[in-house]
Amino acid sequence: xxxxxLRVRPSGKESLLxxxxxxxFFQGDRAFLRRYAFDELTAEDISFLSERGQAFDDIDSLGFxxxxxxxxxxxxxxxxLDYLILVPTLRCxxxxxxxxxxxxxxxxxxxxxxxETLAAVLTLIDRLDAGAVKxxxxxxxxxxxxxxxxxxxxxxxxxxxxxxxxxxxxxxxDEDVMRIFDRxxxxxxxxxxxxxxxxxxxxxxxxxxxxxxxxNLEFVLDRYGPDKVSALPTLDPLNPxxxxxxxxAFASRRLPSIYLRPINYQGxxxxxxPDSRAQDDRWREYYESFVQAIIARNWSDPSIVLEETxxxxxxxxxxxxxxxxxxxxxxxxxxxxxxxxxxxDGVVYPTDEARMLARSGVVDLAIGHVASxxxxxxxxxxxxxxxxxxxxxxxxxxxxxxxxxxLVDDLARYGRIDVPRRETEFCRRHLHVFDxxxxxIYSDDPATRYSLARWLDLGGxxxxxxxxx
Amino acid sequence: xxxxxxxARSDAPAPFVTRLSCSQAGGVDVSRLQAExxxxxxxxxxxxxxxxxxxxxxxxxxxxxxxxxxxxSAHRLLRAGSRHNTLMVTERCDQLCIMCSQPxxxxxxxxxxxxxxxxxxxxxxETxxxxxxxxxxxxxxxxxxxxxxxxxxxxxxxxVLTNGQHFEEAEIDRLADRRFRNVVWGIPLYAAEPSxxxxxxxxxxxxxRLERSxxxxxxxxxxxxxxxxxxxPNWTALDALAxxxxxxLRFVEQWSIMQLENIGFARGRWSALYVDPSxxxxxxxxxxxxxxxxxxxxxxxxxxxxxxxQPYRKFAIASISDWKQKFAPDCCxxxxxxxxxxxxxxxPQELLEKVVPI
Ligand code: SF4
Ligand code: SF4
Numbered sequence: 001x002x003x004x005x006l007r008v009r010p011s012g013k014e015s016l017l018x019x020x021x022x023x024x025f026f027q028g029d030r031a032f033l034r035r036y037a038f039d040e041l042t043a044e045d046i047s048f049l050s051e052r053g054q055a056f057d058d059i060d061s062l063g064f065x066x067x068x069x070x071x072x073x074x075x076x077x078x079x080x081l082d083y084l085i086l087v088p089t090l091r092c093x094x095x096x097x098x099x100x101x102x103x104x105x106x107x108x109x110x111x112x113x114x115x116e117t118l119a120a121v122l123t124l125i126d127r128l129d130a131g132a133v134k135x136x137x138x139x140x141x142x143x144x145x146x147x148x149x150x151x152x153x154x155x156x157x158x159x160x161x162x163x164x165x166x167x168x169x170x171x172x173x174d175e176d177v178m179r180i181f182d183r184x185x186x187x188x189x190x191x192x193x194x195x196x197x198x199x200x201x202x203x204x205x206x207x208x209x210x211x212x213x214x215x216n217l218e219f220v221l222d223r224y225g226p227d228k229v230s231a232l233p234t235l236d237p238l239n240p241x242x243x244x245x246x247x248x249a250f251a252s253r254r255l256p257s258i259y260l261r262p263i264n265y266q267g268x269x270x271x272x273x274p275d276s277r278a279q280d281d282r283w284r285e286y287y288e289s290f291v292q293a294i295i296a297r298n299w300s301d302p303s304i305v306l307e308e309t310x311x312x313x314x315x316x317x318x319x320x321x322x323x324x325x326x327x328x329x330x331x332x333x334x335x336x337x338x339x340x341x342x343x344x345d346g347v348v349y350p351t352d353e354a355r356m357l358a359r360s361g362v363v364d365l366a367i368g369h370v371a372s373x374x375x376x377x378x379x380x381x382x383x384x385x386x387x388x389x390x391x392x393x394x395x396x397x398x399x400x401x402x403x404x405x406x407l408v409d410d411l412a413r414y415g416r417i418d419v420p421r422r423e424t425e426f427c428r429r430h431l432h433v434f435d436x437x438x439x440x441i442y443s444d445d446p447a448t449r450y451s452l453a454r455w456l457d458l459g460g461x462x463x464x465x466x467x468x469x
Numbered sequence: 470x471x472x473x474x475x476x477a478r479s480d481a482p483a484p485f486v487t488r489l490s491c492s493q494a495g496g497v498d499v500s501r502l503q504a505e506x507x508x509x510x511x512x513x514x515x516x517x518x519x520x521x522x523x524x525x526x527x528x529x530x531x532x533x534x535x536x537x538x539x540x541x542s543a544h545r546l547l548r549a550g551s552r553h554n555t556l557m558v559t560e561r562c563d564q565l566c567i568m569c570s571q572p573x574x575x576x577x578x579x580x581x582x583x584x585x586x587x588x589x590x591x592x593x594x595e596t597x598x599x600x601x602x603x604x605x606x607x608x609x610x611x612x613x614x615x616x617x618x619x620x621x622x623x624x625x626x627x628x629v630l631t632n633g634q635h636f637e638e639a640e641i642d643r644l645a646d647r648r649f650r651n652v653v654w655g656i657p658l659y660a661a662e663p664s665x666x667x668x669x670x671x672x673x674x675x676x677x678r679l680e681r682s683x684x685x686x687x688x689x690x691x692x693x694x695x696x697x698x699x700x701x702p703n704w705t706a707l708d709a710l711a712x713x714x715x716x717x718l719r720f721v722e723q724w725s726i727m728q729l730e731n732i733g734f735a736r737g738r739w740s741a742l743y744v745d746p747s748x749x750x751x752x753x754x755x756x757x758x759x760x761x762x763x764x765x766x767x768x769x770x771x772x773x774x775x776x777x778x779q780p781y782r783k784f785a786i787a788s789i790s791d792w793k794q795k796f797a798p799d800c801c802x803x804x805x806x807x808x809x810x811x812x813x814x815x816x817p818q819e820l821l822e823k824v825v826p827i
Contacts, residue, residue, distance in 0.1 A: 024716070053716040060638075062684040066717045069687050073719075320764030321719075458758040459780030463708075 009398040022070030023401030026466035073321035078338035082130030085341040088148035090140040117346035120371040132161035146176035192231035194241040237262040237283040259309035299447035329404040332387035393421035471792035477543035481517030486586040491530040553790035555598030562603040565671040568735040600630040619648040636682035644689035661713035711756035715763035728771035797821040
């Protein structure tokens with residue numbers, strides 16, 4: 001009999017979480033752990049383990065083949081480039097306190113794609129050999145250059161399956177912009193920090209600009225419905241808005257997905273918020289109380305199901321291998337393969353954060369240029385470090401099959417990538433979110449189970465999960 | 470019902486495969502329409518003359534047929550525009566499932582040579598079904614056939630229905646070949662409890678043999694669609710089966726859960742086998758949710774949409790082949806008719822009267 005190696009982590013007061021390398025897990029108690037550790041498993045334990053794919057007769061069995069397959073599926077294997085993040089201009093008409101790229105002012109020159117850069121982007125699009133493509137326009141404020149957006153979109157006609165995301169501050173909805181928004185394959189992504197007061201304080205600065213933003217948000221929601229529009233709050237972890245206010249800012253607009261992200265540690269943010277390095281327990285408490293608030297709200301008002309986007313992603317990764325298109329959380333997280341960022345000057349970065357780091361002068365992580373390519377030495381160097389697979393902490397961590405690797409985040413915070421994993425903010429954040437997720441998964445509170453089932457797209461109730469006694 | 474076999478005469482000395490064409494466009498193995506009069510069509514090609522009775526030419530244009538002069542028939546092997554073309558490899562089988570819709574026969578006629586010709590004439594990008602009986606009883610011929618055709622027509626895909634009793638360790642490398650990326654093996658599994666599965670397929674040891682085959686298929690990186698017909702004997706064991714599938718068989722591309730077809734053995738055993746999902750859907754709902762939770766894609770075959778509760782309706786696909794599909798009179802007012810499987814031609818008439826359109 002082969003019993004798979006299990007990783008163990010305390011979960012709740014009395015229980016332990018056991019998981020194998022393929023991420024198949026169950027809950028057990030200390031007595032079980034003792035029997036497992038001292039090779040004293042009972043016949044009952046063995047049959048429990050084999051029913052869960054954790055023990056097999058031999059290595060030629062279906063169970064072992066299935067386990068190997070499961071391990072392989074936990075490894076991201078990007079195929080072809082099909083996701084471009086494009087920055088047609090770095091100029092912006094706002095100056096948000098935490099602007100992540102230190103945008104250029106509206107009047108400045110030399111911060112838009114040149115004709116050559118546009119031509120190189122279009123050539124790149126012609127060469128993509130993916131069936132489905134996603135293009136995201138970032139800035140600056142991309143709607144300052146609707147002409148560039150339109151040329152790119154036009155060039156994508158040949159793809160049967162395509163989607164475009166315009167990340168915009170919604171300050172301008174002129175005719176050219178509306179013509180783009182009206183396309184059924186275009187999605188609008190904007191920022192919404194909560195109440196009008198908070199939003200103005202963080203972003204729009206004047207009452208007039210604030211009014212314009214909220215009016216425009218209502219307008220696009222009215223015109224297109226909430227399926228086409230998404231909004232992201234950016235929060236100051238030291239002074240987050242009241243949970244209820246934030247929840248209602250989304251719920252009242254029928255916007256179901258809220259991605260609770262603390263201020264990103266780049267650009268202006270780095271200068272103005274020196275304390276943001278220590279995202280302490282207060283933020284995590286806030287995060288949990290936020291999730292508990294939406295669980296309670298979903299239970300009392302089933303007409304809308306609110307979710308915290310990152311938690312939903314983590315839950316899906318726990319249960320289902322293969323959710324590897326979210327480039328913030330996957331392993332390995334290869335550099336410059338299935339997606340790239342093309343900056344206003346045609347420089348290619350592996351991620352949007354990498355672009356911001358270069359812009360704020362922290363470290364230059366450019367991997368190439370859209371005209372000359374990015375199969376470069378720089379990419380190869382970064383790629384070597386893009387996995388958590390052989391990290392001594394991660395290798396022992398119960399959550400490794402679900403977790404990921406973000407070397408740009410490490411570089412941003414510590415200027416190096418060899419900080420012991422457990423001491424990184426990335427790790428602390430993920431240990432917390434997975435601990436929290438498993439507390440929810442094994443909760444018997446009906447409201448929690450109801451929300452979990454909705455977040456995971458089930459038709460009915462959450463099925464019972466394995467518990468060993 | 471759309472007829473699959475036509476009355477036909479030919480002057481050819483032996484059976485042959487050809488594509489019927491109403492236009493004058495060129496191509497090998499094409500028989501062009503020469504005349505159409507009084508219910509009779511006359512086609513001519515390199516292999517001889519064909520006279521077909523009882524169909525308008527428009528209905529047959531583009532069909533790939535096997536003309537059998539001796540039997541005075543033409544089998545429509547690949548009907549133009551149909552998504553449900555299936556080639557019957559053999560009528561033999563080594564299982565005897567209690568609800569078999571096509572009870573096996575002892576005789577076998579090897580038609581692979583005709584199938585090869587037909588597939589080379591298939592429309593671009595077509596998916597062709599292979600079924601039986603049990604196709605892998607002639608596994609060597611079958612694999613060689615698939616390799617031969619896909620080598621020449623990499624645009625084609627195949628779906629092979631097999632009981633999975635015959636895959637061997639020694640075949641792993643062969644099945645791992647790139648050509649088999651175009652092949653999906655549709656394999657039935659009825660229960661997680663070996664004795665219950667064995668009882669349903671009427672073969673002892675079938676479950677364990679199937680597990681071995683599935684293991685080889687995993688190691689080969691093969692594409693598998695799992696199939697489960699819901700029956701009274703496995704109805705309450707569905708969640709246990711879902712646990713098994715989500716633990717051991719997560720590699721499958723799809724888990725198709727299928728409603729019983731009132732033909733073959735099932736016709737005589739209908740009242741002992743049939744489960745009415747509109748009366749009770751609970752066990753099936755649980756199984757679907759477990760599959761969804763663990764990332765196994767479920768699909769419901771042959772379930773009229775109105776028999777499925779709303780949250781699960783999107784999984785009910787229009788699975789019944791066009792030539793044996795029918796609808797109830799009330800269906801004409803239904804909002805979901807175009808996405809609905811409808812019923813098998815031979816579904817009990819009294820059950821049709823119970824539909825409640827959506
Ligand atoms: S980063 Fe931390 S939470 Fe993630 S796998 Fe590594 S040790 Fe575990
Ligand atoms: S009423 Fe007819 S068309 Fe509508 S769901 Fe039922 S069977 Fe299908």
